[in-house]
Amino acid sequence: MDDVTVNREGFEQALYSLLPTGLAGVDAARGRARLRTLVTLRWLAVAGQTAAVVVVQFILGFDMPLGLCLTVIAASAWLNVFLSFAMREQVLLKGWEATLQLAFDTVQLAMLITLTGGLSNPFLLFLLAPVTVAATSLRPRFSVIISLLAISCAALMPLSSYGLPWRTDQVFTLPPLFEWGHFAALGIGVLFFVISSARLNEDEARLVRALDAASVVMAREQRLSALGAMAAMTAHELGTPLATIHLVARELSGDLEDEDPRREDVQLIAEQAERCREILGQLSRAREAEDIVHANMPLSALVEEAAAPFKGLGVELRVTYAPGDGGEARVPMIRRSPEILHALGAFIENAVSFADSQVRAVASWTGHQFMVTITDDGPGFAAEVMPKLGEPYVSQRSEAHLGGGDMGLGFFIAKTLIERTGGRIATRNRIPPRHGAIVQAVWPRKALESLESDRMQINSPQVESESDGL
Structure with missing residues (x-):
């Protein structure tokens, strides 16, 4: 049992290390952003800020420090110009480099908001923009830095902010409580975006790695199948030249005298060619x-x-x-599927590794579906793990009744393969006083049933009844 478990775990570790988007790919790409992306977003911000300032000053006629505002906006434009000449736009920035650029964007936006009303400015929530970019593209420690910087800039605004742009003949002042409400909304929004984005990015990265692992498993199965087809093709292609060699050798043998020393060599060639033909015939x-x-x-x-x-x-x-119920007495014929073989093998191996003394695999069928139920008498699924079953990288073997060793990929890959063949997986623990876990795979008959099933069904030599109370 230990050897089988170690072999499967070693295989999953090996395939994981070879994934193009595995830990070395997905995690290496995380925490980095393309320069072109940040430059493009900054140009959009420059255009939007300039338009807002022009509308407020010249169309609405509100009084504001136009020169200072345009200077702050120009700083972003000049940074983009400098980066465009100093670096290639296709370059993938390191985490700290992207953090510095987003920190500049945060401070620049905070300064523009300070010049146009501070916490009274409804555009205060735009400070969420660099925070969101950091949370979705950088590692958590960098997104935390940008988040704290945004909150700090907002907290300092009441100390130096200009008045909210308004008509020159009117005085408009918001109560402090409203301004601090704006600040609270910003702080809550920053925390929400950072936490939710980080969690979603992590889940997505884990799912991508796990799906890649499942793809590698299927590619391996397909290569093994293709190897058999290649062997058959080779046997077929070699048959003709071997037959020619055998025929020519027999004819040469007949033309040579018995005393000729070459006759023995020609007969040996004919015998070996005949042997090769027999081997290839067996292979075919x-x-x-x-x-x-x-x-x-x-x-x-x-x-x-x-x-x-x-x-x-x-x-x-x-x-x-x-x-x-409603199933025929004969065992139905189905299409042989490497995906199902691998998945059922993973479930059975997992049950064997946790069972105390017995594992049962029961195949059954009705008029509408096929079912395979795998039951063991081990400790069963832990209550805290049941909601996580089917997620990739659930790797606590002491908590989870799962395969895949430290990888936590075994159950996920098996479940994914079953779903790719049109089936679904149900998991539960046995009803007390029995103990153990149950994994059941269910497929609609049309998903697996052989196209030749009506003509190729076989009589079951013994159909065993089940009364295990599953």
Whole structure:
């Protein structure tokens, strides 16, 4: 049992290390932003700020420090010009470099808001913009720096802010309580954006890595299948030249005298060519038989094949099958699927690793669906882990009844593969006083049923009844 578990865990660790967007890819890209993105956003900010200042000063006719405002806006424009000449726009900025640029944008925007009313300015909430960019593209420690800077700038505004632009013949003053309400809204918004964006980014990165791992598993299965097809093609292509060699060698042997020393060598060539033909013929026949198995197989045989590597590992592993309500007596034929074999193998391995003494894999079918139920008599799923089942990187083996070792990918990959074949997974613990876990995979019949099932169904030699009270 330990050897099988270690092998699967080692395989998952190996495939994870090879992922192009794995830990070395996704996490390396996180915390960095493209210079072009920041420059483009800054040009948009410059255009929007300039338009707002022009509208307030010349269209609404409000009095404001126009020169100072345009100077602050020009500082952002000049920074963009400098960066465009000093660096390539395609460059991927390091975390601290992007943080410095966003810090400049935060201070620049805070200064413009200070010149136009401070906490009284409804555009105060625009300080969320650099915070949001930092939270979505940088690592948490950098986004925290920008968040604290934005809140600090807002807190200092009452000390040096200009009045809110208004008509020259009127005085407009907001009560301090309203201004501090603006500040509270900004602070709450900053915290919400930082926490929610960081959590969503982390979940997305974990999901991308896990899906890539599932893709690598499927690519491996497909390569193994392609290897068998290549072997069959090679056997077919070599058949003709070997037959020619054998024929020519036999003819040469007949033309040579018995005393000729070359006759023995020619006969050896003919014998070895005939031997090669026999080997290739066996390979072709084995491949043809395998193709039939790959095309269609009984549901019970599929479960047996998935469970075979885990028998004799110190735990009794029983595979049974029986029709459900409305199911025919004969075992239905289904299309053989590497995805299902890998997924069921992962579930069975997991059950064997946690079982006290027994694991049961039950295949059943009704008129509308196929079901495979895997049950063990181990400790069952921990209550705190049940809501997380199916998520990638749930790796607490002491808490979770999951496979995949420290990776926490085993259950996720298996569940993903089942869903790709049109099925769904249900998990639960057995009803007390029984103990243990139950994993059930369910597919609509049309998702797996063989196109030849009506003509190729076989009689079940023994249909075992189940009364385990699952």
